[in-house]
Each structure stands twice: as structure tokens, then as C-alpha cells.
Amino acid sequence: MKRAALVVLLIACRGGVSEDPPVHLIHNMDTQEKARPYRKDTSGLFPNGRFMQAPPEGTVAVGQLNDDELYEDGWDLNPVGLDGGATGRPDFTFKFPPQVQLPDGGIDEELVTRGQLRYGVYCTPCHGVTGNGQGLVAQKAFDGGMRLEVPPRDLLSQAAKDLPIGKIYASMKVGVNNGNMPSYATQIPTHDRWAIAAYVRRMQGVGFDGKPPEPPPDVNVVSVALGRFYYKNRGCNACHSLDGTKVVGPSWKGIWGQTHKTSGGDVVVDEAYIRESILDPKAKVVDGFAPVMPPPNPPIDDTGIKSLALFIKELKE
Numbered sequence: 001m002k003r004a005a006l007v008v009l010l011i012a013c014r015g016g017v018s019e020d021p022p023v024h025l026i027h028n029m030d031t032q033e034k035a036r037p038y039r040k041d042t043s044g045l046f047p048n049g050r051f052m053q054a055p056p057e058g059t060v061a062v063g064q065l066n067d068d069e070l071y072e073d074g075w076d077l078n079p080v081g082l083d084g085g086a087t088g089r090p091d092f093t094f095k096f097p098p099q100v101q102l103p104d105g106g107i108d109e110e111l112v113t114r115g116q117l118r119y120g121v122y123c124t125p126c127h128g129v130t131g132n133g134q135g136l137v138a139q140k141a142f143d144g145g146m147r148l149e150v151p152p153r154d155l156l157s158q159a160a161k162d163l164p165i166g167k168i169y170a171s172m173k174v175g176v177n178n179g180n181m182p183s184y185a186t187q188i189p190t191h192d193r194w195a196i197a198a199y200v201r202r203m204q205g206v207g208f209d210g211k212p213p214e215p216p217p218d219v220n221v222v223s224v225a226l227g228r229f230y231y232k233n234r235g236c237n238a239c240h241s242l243d244g245t246k247v248v249g250p251s252w253k254g255i256w257g258q259t260h261k262t263s264g265g266d267v268v269v270d271e272a273y274i275r276e277s278i279l280d281p282k283a284k285v286v287d288g289f290a291p292v293m294p295p296p297n298p299p300i301d302d303t304g305i306k307s308l309a310l311f312i313k314e315l316k317e
């Protein structure tokens, strides 16, 4: 008898395939009544027989109040006008909400870096790496295939620079002009929208503090100030840092007089090389970098080029 039981046991372990449900001797809590979305409520708990329930009227789920118009919508309910007084008319904010500011009111560089990454993911296809509206989708949009109603906005244009920061934020939350640009609310959470908005400001060379951009220095006189102005105003700062950090292009810190290895051989960084770099960026591509530098558009005149060279030279000291 004992032997027979052993044989049966061994046969049971042969690994055969069976259509029958496994024998489940001790259930513990393996099978139990539980709520699953889209399943019928068999527990009788909910009168309408569904597990998925709308929140009771007048209630808000924890953490989903979203009643902060400034942070959630980019709206300033009580904006200050140019004369310093309240306008009494809610409008898009020119200031970043406190949630994304440092205690001193500044913007954390980490937020800008985060924004740059997210911009690269979601915005470059249409607005391009530099923000000039010449992304791949934009280039292909009008020759069959992909379809866009209007071209993506040049985010470096004066009009885009003049946009309140809240409007840039809102473009991602609700889209632009009734779907010409779709909403990215589901892909990009609130905090990241502000990070991207901060990076758009950085590309635009517009400060974070909501003040109108600085007036240009005399554009007919070569000066360090004019060089610095073009650096910010023409978006060089989107790719070139002044503090040694490598962004898209090489930092300008201390490069004056250095010898650089390029696709055109060794060159000394002087005014002639800087002029060529600006007018014909692909002529000599610095080793270790991609040939992605755009020639400035609109072009920078000779006074501007000399000023940029002077500005770069001054960074040496």
C-alpha cells in the first residue's frame, strides 16, 4: 500500500500539462473578493454595481486641490502694472511662482538644466534645438507626410521674448491657439513645465526676474557691453557658457589666445577665428563637438563681431 502511494506521488510530479485548475488546498488569502477597475461589483457594496466610482460631489482627493492659479495655470490674479500699481485685471504672470524659486527669489540652475533635458525631449521636434522653430517636424510639415496647421513659433523672436512667463508655461498645459500646438499636460507634469519655461527664458537670453529685457548698448560702437548683449540677446548663451561648463558648444571661459584643435587644423582663438566661427560655423569645427552651431539670424554686423571678440577677450582677465 505504501509503495503504491509513492508511485502515485512520483507520477504526479511528472510535469504533465493539465486543463484542470490546480488543487489548492490551503487558500490563505489567494482568492478573495477585491475591487478592480472595469469589473462588476459583486460585493454589493456600491448601489450602481460598479467598482469605479466618481468622487462624491464637493470632495477633492488628497493632493489634487490644484487651486493655486499662479503655479497651476500661470495666472497672476493681482498683477502689478508698469506704473507699479495693481492693474485689477488677472493676467498671465511675469514672475515665477514661489514653488520654483530659491529662497532669495532666484532660479536654481538645476531647474534650468532639468528644463533643458525636458525641452530636448518634448519641444525640439518642432521648435528646434535652439528654439528657432526649425525642428525636424517643422521642416517636414509642409512637404507632405506630417501636417501642421501653422509653423512652430520662433521662440527666439522678440514677440516670444515678450511673452509673459506664465504664457510660456500655459502653452504646455493647454496648448496654443486652439490646438495649433497640442497640450502636453499629460506628458509634462507641472514642475517640469516651469523648468522648461525657465530654460526657454535661458535660450531667449531673457532674465528670470520678469523685468523687461535690458535696452541694447550703442550698437554702432565696439564695446564689451555690446558683446555681452549679443551673447545674451542672440542666444549664444544657449550653447556657450562663461564659467567653463560644457553645454552644447565649448565654454568661452579663457579661450582667447588658446590653440584649439579643429576639423581645419590647429587654430589660435583670435578675432579672425571668432569672425569665421560666427559667419561660417562649419568652416572649422572644434574637436569633440557636433557641427550644430547656427549662423546668427538675423546676422551680426562687423561692430557686433568685434564686440563679441572683445567680450571673449575680456573673459580671459
Ligand code: HEC
Residues within 6 Å of the ligand: 119, 122, 123, 124, 125, 126, 127, 137, 148, 150, 151, 152, 153, 155, 163, 167, 168, 171, 172, 176, 177, 180, 181, 182, 184, 188, 196, 197, 200
Ligand atoms: C508638434 C509640434 C510642436 C511641439 C512638439 C511643441 N510646439 Fe510649441 N508651438 C507649435 C506651433 C505650431 C506653435 C504656433 C501656434 C500658433 O501660432 O498658433 C507653437 C507655439 C508655441 C509658443 C508660443 C505661445 C504663444 O502664446 O504665442 C510657445 C511658448 C511654445 N510653442 C512652447 C513650446 C514648448 C515649451 C514645447 C515643449 C514642451 C513646445 N512648444 C512643443 C508646435 C509645437
Ligand code: HEC
Residues within 6 Å of the ligand: 129, 130, 230, 231, 234, 235, 236, 237, 238, 239, 240, 248, 249, 250, 251, 255, 260, 269, 273, 274, 277, 278, 281, 282, 284, 285, 286, 289, 290, 291, 292, 293, 294, 296, 308
Ligand atoms: C546651438 C548651439 C550654438 C549656438 C546657439 C551658438 N553656438 Fe557657437 N558653437 C557651437 C558648437 C557646438 C561649437 C563647436 C563646434 C564648432 O566649432 O562648430 C561652437 C563654436 C563656437 C566658437 C569657437 C569656439 C572655440 O572654442 O573654438 C565660437 C567663437 C562661437 N561658437 C561663437 C558663437 C557665437 C558668437 C554665438 C552667438 C551668436 C554662438 N556661437 C551660438 C554651438 C553653438
